[in-house]
Amino acid sequence: MAATKSVKLLTAxxxxxxxxxxxxxxxxxxxxMGIDGNRASQTSSGGTGDSSETGMTSKLPSWIIMLSLAFGLTITVLVYSTAHISGGHVNCAVTWGLVLTGxxxxxxxxxxxxxxxxxxxCGAFxxxxxxxxxxxxTKGVGSNGLxxxxxxxxxxxxxxxxxxxLMMAVLQTACNPDSASIRAQAPVAIGFAVFMAHAVLLPIDGCSINPTRSFGPAVAAKIRYGGESEAFKSMWIFWVGPIIGASLAALVYKVFRALADTPATGKGQLEENEVADQATV
Known part of the structure; x- marks a missing residue:
């Protein structure tokens, strides 16, 4: 089990x-908030035709790649920047998964x-x-919605x-004792996981995989748009889904550790004040 930090370190x-x-x-x-994610606004550059008129010029519009990169790269930067202080969770679902695995x-x-x-x-405000x-x-301060x-x-x-x-990437690259040799690259793997999740989920619900990320913008959207905002209409999805996903990944991780006949935490767990502490995002 991971040791509890001192009051001073916990505050930091x-x-x-x-x-x-x-x-x-x-x-x-x-x-x-600065990208028009409306498929209808994307038209082909040459001539006319069905695809140009409908705007459906691509099964994967460029805005999806742009936003996926923005979320993935931001997480990578923040994990590298805070892992030696807090472990760089930046996601309550990840924190939950790390609690479950000790x-x-x-x-x-x-x-x-x-x-x-x-x-x-504060970020949303x-x-x-x-x-x-x-x-x-987005007309919703970047909040999630179906x-x-x-x-x-x-x-x-x-x-x-x-x-x-995401949780599997965190546990297997930043916590697994057998992956100590690649610990410094853990934030990159985590960033790629966030990128891939957004590439799939952005057209569906804006991609959460992080309940805390969904909460702030939803509150801000409700304050700005009042009754016009539907930011909380599907909010339960962005809590229940990530919590279940993180829990399943934690279970699978424990199964792997049991089959490897070693504890779920141990000599390979990241030391405090190293670039890739316990786990991230």
């Missing part, structure tokens, strides 16, 4: 989680959760000051799978 870790979550919302969700003490996990939630709120309502292309034509089951299963991929 909570501050790191708060700041990382704030920056994640500002730069990742902020990128979404890589994060419960008290520490609770403190991280509130720090992340506060960071998400900063976005309200950066982007006036008329310039917000897109037209998709069903609740599509989004829920997608969130479970996306978070499973």
């Amino acid at each position: 870790a909570c501050l790191a989680e708060f700041l990382a979550m704030l920056l994640f919302v500002v730069f990742a969700c902020g990128t979404a 890589n994060c003490p419960i008290i520490e996990g609770v403190a991280y959760f509130f720090s992340q939630m506060l960071g998400s709120l 900063i976005l309200l000051a950066i982007y006036p309502a008329s310039m917000d292309m 897109a037209e034509g998709w069903y609740t089951g599509n989004a829920l299963l997608g969130e479970i799978m996306g978070t499973f991929l």
Whole structure:
């Protein structure tokens, strides 16, 4: 089991989680606010025809790649920047998975959760000051929501799978004792996992895989747009899906460790104050 930090170190870790979550919302969700993700606005460059007139010029519009990169790269930067202080969770679903596997003490996990939630709120409020309502292309401060034509089951299963991929990357690259030799590259693997999850889920629900990321922008959207905002309409999906996904990944990790006949935590766990501490995102 991971040892609980001293009050001084825990304070520093909570501050790191708060700041990382704030920056994640500002730069990742902020990128979404400046991009027109409407498929109908994308037309082909030459001539006319069915695809040009409907705007359906690609099965994977460029805005999806742009946003996926923004979220993946932002997480990579923040994990590298805070892993030696807090472990670089930046996601309450990841914190939950680390608690389940014994890589994060419960008290520490609770403190991280509130720090992340506060960071998400502050980041979203900063976005309200950066982007006036008329310039917000998402019309929701980058909050998540079920897109037209998709069903609740599509989004829920997608969130479970996306978070499973992320949590698996965290546990196997940043926590597994047998992956100590690649520990410094863990944030890159985590960033790629976030990128891939967004590539699949952006057209469906805007991709959460991070309940804390969804919460702040939803509150800000409700404040700005009032009754017009549907930011909380499907909010349960962005909590239940990631929690289930992280829990399943934690279970699979424990099964692998049991089959390897070694503890779920141990000599390979990241040391405090190293570039890739316990686990990330």
